[in-house]
Amino acid sequence: MSLLDDYLTTEQLAKDLGLCVRTIVRWTQKPDGLPFTQLGNRRLFKRETVIAWIEAQERRPNARRRVG
16 A cells, blocks of 8 residues: 555546646645645645535536526
C-alpha cells in the first residue's frame, strides 16, 4: 500500500472521467473549482474529494424555462 493510493494525477483523473487534461486544469482554476493538493509541480486529487465536488455540481433543471 502506497501513501498516495487515494490520490489521482491530473492525467489519471482525466482518463477516469473521459475528459481531456485541459478540462481538469480549467476546473481547478474556477473560484469554486475542483480542490487539489500540490506536491512539487504535481497536482494530486483525492478520490473522495473529487466525488464530493462532482456531487456538489448537481443542478436541478429550470422548471420555468421552456424547451423547444
